Amino acid sequence: MSPAASAIVRDRVDQAPAVEVAPGVHWIGALDPGLRTFDIILRTANGTTYNSYLVRGEEGVAVIDTVKAEFAEDFFVRLESVARYDEIRVIVLNHLEPDHTGALPDLMRRAPQAQLYISKRATPMLKALLKPSDDRPLVYKTVGTGDEVSLGGRTLRFLHTPFLHWPDTQCTWLAEEGVLFSGDVFGCHHCDARLFNDLCGDFRFAFDYYYAHIMRPFKSYVVDALKLIEPLPIKLIAPTHGPVLRDRPRRYVTRYRELSTPSLAERIDQGERSLIIFYMSAYGSTARMAEAIRAGAEEAGGIRVSLYDLEGGEIQPFVDLIESADALVLGSPTINGDAAKPIWDLLSSLAVIDLKGKLGAAFGSYGWTGEAVKMIEDRLRGLKLRVPVAGLRIKLIPTDEELDECREFGRALAGALVRGEQGRVIDFADLG
Amino acid sequence: MAKAKITFTDIEQTVNVPAGTRVIEVSERIGAGIIYGCREGDCGTCMMHVEEGWNNLTEPSVLEEKVLRENMASRHDRLACQAQILGDCKVKPA
Numbered sequence: 001m002s003p004a005a006s007a008i009v010r011d012r013v014d015q016a017p018a019v020e021v022a023p024g025v026h027w028i029g030a031l032d033p034g035l036r037t038f039d040i041i042l043r044t045a046n047g048t049t050y051n052s053y054l055v056r057g058e059e060g061v062a063v064i065d066t067v068k069a070e071f072a073e074d075f076f077v078r079l080e081s082v083a084r085y086d087e088i089r090v091i092v093l094n095h096l097e098p099d100h101t102g103a104l105p106d107l108m109r110r111a112p113q114a115q116l117y118i119s120k121r122a123t124p125m126l127k128a129l130l131k132p133s134d135d136r137p138l139v140y141k142t143v144g145t146g147d148e149v150s151l152g153g154r155t156l157r158f159l160h161t162p163f164l165h166w167p168d169t170q171c172t173w174l175a176e177e178g179v180l181f182s183g184d185v186f187g188c189h190h191c192d193a194r195l196f197n198d199l200c201g202d203f204r205f206a207f208d209y210y211y212a213h214i215m216r217p218f219k220s221y222v223v224d225a226l227k228l229i230e231p232l233p234i235k236l237i238a239p240t241h242g243p244v245l246r247d248r249p250r251r252y253v254t255r256y257r258e259l260s261t262p263s264l265a266e267r268i269d270q271g272e273r274s275l276i277i278f279y280m281s282a283y284g285s286t287a288r289m290a291e292a293i294r295a296g297a298e299e300a301g302g303i304r305v306s307l308y309d310l311e312g313g314e315i316q317p318f319v320d321l322i323e324s325a326d327a328l329v330l331g332s333p334t335i336n337g338d339a340a341k342p343i344w345d346l347l348s349s350l351a352v353i354d355l356k357g358k359l360g361a362a363f364g365s366y367g368w369t370g371e372a373v374k375m376i377e378d379r380l381r382g383l384k385l386r387v388p389v390a391g392l393r394i395k396l397i398p399t400d401e402e403l404d405e406c407r408e409f410g411r412a413l414a415g416a417l418v419r420g421e422q423g424r425v426i427d428f429a430d431l432g
Numbered sequence: 433m434a435k436a437k438i439t440f441t442d443i444e445q446t447v448n449v450p451a452g453t454r455v456i457e458v459s460e461r462i463g464a465g466i467i468y469g470c471r472e473g474d475c476g477t478c479m480m481h482v483e484e485g486w487n488n489l490t491e492p493s494v495l496e497e498k499v500l501r502e503n504m505a506s507r508h509d510r511l512a513c514q515a516q517i518l519g520d521c522k523v524k525p526a
Contacts, residue, residue, distance in 0.1 A: 120504035
């Protein structure tokens with residue numbers, strides 16, 4: 001759908017009332033069926049939702065997250081269908097990205113008595129968002145795991161779950177109803193007015209796609225968050241995007257656990273390290289270098305070495321392989337002063353995985369300029385890989401002596417991998 | 433030049449650095465788990481916990497202390513983009 005067509009969808013405020021998702025808990029979010037691209041990079045085939053929730057206690061009401069600014073009126077219509085503004089005692093922000101805080105300034109004006117609760121890492125973002133001044137100071141409370149706020153017969157407990165997918169993210173647990181307000185965790189870009197997971201169309205692909213692009217770079221933080229979430233007796237997960245998960249909600253927690261658990265590591269023997277060599281070769285010289293490097297690296301033992309010609313594969317499975325690998329070695333000839341395009345295609349596809357702690361290296365044969373190796377090394381460093389062995393360049397066809405150099409290059413890389421594991425002290429000057 | 437050892441306990445890696453080096457310069461190159469935001473002491477994203485050698489880092493500036501307070505820092509938390517290494521220490525993401 002074109003932007004113009006999307007605008008047609010938005011030519012009126014959605015007047016539908018709030019939807020009760022659990023006793024005394026209402027969905028007061030907004031539907032955005034016209035959206036096709038989210039945050040520039042994420043595609044969605046049927047839009048998204050901005051989920052906001054209202055919790056009623058005996059002594060007041062809490063609003064948990066808001067919606068994107070363009071959808072504020074939908075949100076206020078729904079809120080007004082179940083509560084008065086003067087009843088709102090608490091506003092919880094599980095995540096401060098603008099798609100969840102667009103209606104916040106207006107909500108704070110309408111309910112000035114409400115106390116704002118944010119995670120203990122969210123202060124800088126709240127300030128950037130609301131731009132406080134001396135005559136307009138910001139009043140808020142920061143909370144972490146173990147903190148709680150009572151609404152009278154209802155208690156909101158906070159779970160500190162940072163980096164899912166911003167530093168400020170947290171989850172909020174309503175123990176009395178077993179409802180987890182999870183923020184972007186367990187969310188997806190899927191718009192279905194039927195709202196509940198047991199009524200919506202099949203959104204499994206959207207759930208996995210969202211995880212792959214939003215949560216995957218922060219897997220270790222997902223695992224930390226799951227340690228807090230898994231023990232909870234969850235009856236319903238209320239995320240900020242996509243369907244409300246009331247039917248077997250634990251399946252989605254289990255799926256996050258599966259997606260965050262390294263699979264290749266289970267297949268490779270314990271203690272074995274994985275080194276992957278990708279190459280492009282125009283006349284076979286860089287390919288011969290790659291094979292010699294593999295032979296050298298394999299001599300070390302304890303290292304699983306894999307060799308792939310980038311010309312023969314799709315990028316995505318290679319990205320999965322790199323995620324599970326300990327070292328990434330790239331070989332490219334130099335063509336018109338640059339590395340071959342598939343190398344850059346691969347290197348520009350790695351933002352969705354965690355590369356911390358991996359080693360990188362580059363090599364290649366060249367005809368007359370040979371810039372590719374240095375450019376690849378710079379990119380590897382830019383991605384925060386450590387480049388422990390200086391790149392290897394060979395002019396045109398490698399001689400037997402030069403192939404020996406390639407084997408030595410492979411041995412040196414393998415050595416760096418094994419030594420790293422043994423906790424050797426590295427000198428700062430060798431970090432490149 | 434005086435040297436010091438900094439250990440990133442999350443990746444169990446130790447680096448021998450010239451005294452005065454900022455933690456950020458080492459952790460980014462070694463691939464430690466500390467995540468950076470603004471890199472200029474304002475956002476608090478790179479908060480790290482100093483497990484050993486708290487006194488072997490430079491004193492936090494008034495601005496760093498303000499950011500640490502705003503981010504509810506625990507005792508012995510510092511900003512990796514600001515702290516300079518003066519002696520042996522062990523750190524991990526906060």
